[in-house]
Amino acid sequence: MKQIYFTPGPAELYPTFYQHLQTALDEQIGSISHRSQKFRDIYKFTDAQLRTLLNIPDTHGIFFTGSASEVWERLLFNCVEHESFHLVNGSFSRKFYDYANSLHKFAHILEKPFGEGFDYTEIDVPEYAEMICVTHNETSSGVQLRPADIHKLKRKYPKKLVVVDMVSSAPYPDLDFSLVDSAFFSVQKAFGMPAGLGVWIASQGCLEKAERLKKYENLTIGAHHTLPTLWVNYKKFETPATPNVLFIYILGKLAEDFNKIGIDTVRKQTEEKARMLYKFLDGSDAYEPFVQQERHRSQTVVVTSTKKPSAEVIAAAKSEGMVIGSGYGKFKDSQIRIANFPATSAEQIDALITQLQK
Amino acid sequence: MKQIYFTPGPAELYPTFYQHLQTALDEQIGSISHRSQKFRDIYKFTDAQLRTLLNIPDTHGIFFTGSASEVWERLLFNCVEHESFHLVNGSFSRKFYDYANSLHKFAHILEKPFGEGFDYTEIDVPEYAEMICVTHNETSSGVQLRPADIHKLKRKYPKKLVVVDMVSSAPYPDLDFSLVDSAFFSVQKAFGMPAGLGVWIASQGCLEKAERLKKYENLTIGAHHTLPTLWVNYKKFETPATPNVLFIYILGKLAEDFNKIGIDTVRKQTEEKARMLYKFLDGSDAYEPFVQQERHRSQTVVVTSTKKPSAEVIAAAKSEGMVIGSGYGKFKDSQIRIANFPATSAEQIDALITQLQK
Known part of the structure; x- marks a missing residue:
């Protein structure tokens, strides 16, 4: 049954997933080169549909990774020289914090018991924290952080990068990307796809930070899926390594379906x-x-x-x-x-x- | 057409790919939890089929990543304290070398012109190189390195880790894993699947190295998909983050098909x-x-x-x-x-x- x-x-897979998969198989999307015009058209289409759906401005790029967990690491590598700040109230926001410690960043934490949420008024960000890491939706405890509170954080700390884990809520939260430097999600949650693709939205400010750390601070920003390599490939709608072409195609089609509904x-x-x-x-x-x-x-x-x-x-x-x-x-x-x-x-x-x- | x-x-997708995909959809593999017994059974099955196919001994674990390029980075993070050594004769072996430089490892290189291959007799590995990185098959130039030469390298340098990029040849090369510490490939080559899954085979020796670097050398071995976290999850046939469950299922079925052929x-x-x-x-x-x-x-x-x-x-x-x-x-x-x-x-x-x- x-x-x-x-x-x-x-x-649950989104009902139209099956027909998009069938079209992809008919068009042999699983075999096409990721250096072909056909792939560039797919990336461009998915990019455009996600931009419409999530209201993403031109200041931000959209990149693909193996998972959202990978993005935690990429953000910390590319955008934190010394210190990050984490709102932790569940297992996934804690993992983001754990990743920072594993990378030997100085990670500040503001923690709430499991099942409790944060309000803007109670959040003080340490002076030298370069990045404010928030989780819009804690999958483990069912707690959300309201977008309005996220936006207020950026207004209060305009020089710090505000990054939003929206893994288990995108495209639901109505984020204002003029006040959000980076956000990311995986496709096996609200987009109704099988797991195997992460989506990373990041601003030029994030890119500039990564380039600065690499060039002037002589810091390693990692080797795989660094923001500068992702961005330079993105300009021609390509990816540094072979991505999950099939899922990028289907994600674009599902985002289009959502856009048709509105x-x-x-x-x-x-x-x-x-x-x-x-x-x-x-x-x-x-x-x-x-x-x-x-x-x-x-x-x-x-x-x-x-x-x-x-x-x-x-x-x-x-x-x-x-x-x-x-x-x-x-x-x-x-x-x-x-x-x-x-x-x-x-x-x-x-x-x-x-x-x-x- | x-x-x-x-x-x-x-x-080209392997002819039986389509029926395995259909079975997976019928069984709702795209929706099952990666913490369920059903997933553990899938991982266990794919692990067993790959072990048979590639003759992988119990000393080695089999892990899943987003791509083989990711494994380049993971290997360098987890298994190199200071120095790596790279046989470079094409664009992909060079990328592995570039990754080492990006991670600020001291990377030694022995290079051949595009289109030329290496023989064992001409390879001298620097004394302090901890890892010998070889590419069995250079996808860019069509050059192969014979497994016998790889095995001789390990016999000559038994204390160094020998790692083999077999991205565009697995399961073809007949590697002796008692003489190969790690190997990796992606599924969109000879396994005839769409891209979106990397497979990483690594020995207990690799694990021990990673644990030593983390504990005693106070070095970061990365945060995502570190060998210790992969291994501890692998013991119960789980993964640290949500993997590409659908593709892991299909890979196991295709490996089984190959095993039936022999x-x-x-x-x-x-x-x-x-x-x-x-x-x-x-x-x-x-x-x-x-x-x-x-x-x-x-x-x-x-x-x-x-x-x-x-x-x-x-x-x-x-x-x-x-x-x-x-x-x-x-x-x-x-x-x-x-x-x-x-x-x-x-x-x-x-x-x-x-x-x-x-």
């Missing part, structure tokens, strides 16, 4: 489905939303405590053809995580709620 | 097809194999000079449904490159030869 995946990534509609549908889920959970005796503050509740990954062992809830749903995620880490047995991505419809969320009520 | 791709990667047969078929190509080129007035020394001629990427401008040869073949590669870099207009991977049959090579004769 085909299952519907409400897991927070890898997740990003405002995609966002409204996401919010409407999130409202349905939280309303049910708030009113149920069997569940309790993990994130207390409504303003911090993720719209794309809903995390709730379960009165029954979560394994029972998950097994019951599965027998009805619905796959939901377990809690993360130590919450594995007491929580469930429900992805609210564009691939699942309001009707499917409704069916899931009916199942959870049983 | 469907074309047959004789390009050296991305290349690696000896796959190698013999490769050699037979290479013989057909070189015999034709040697006997033709319109072409001249680029690599003069027979022992250095690649069995998987055949490079030849063309009397006519190569663009004419390429266009004529294309009009008959056959895509061949142009020369690399400055040889773009005067050479062609013909991939000889398992995805194309002897009959197809024969048809190509007939076309090239016209």
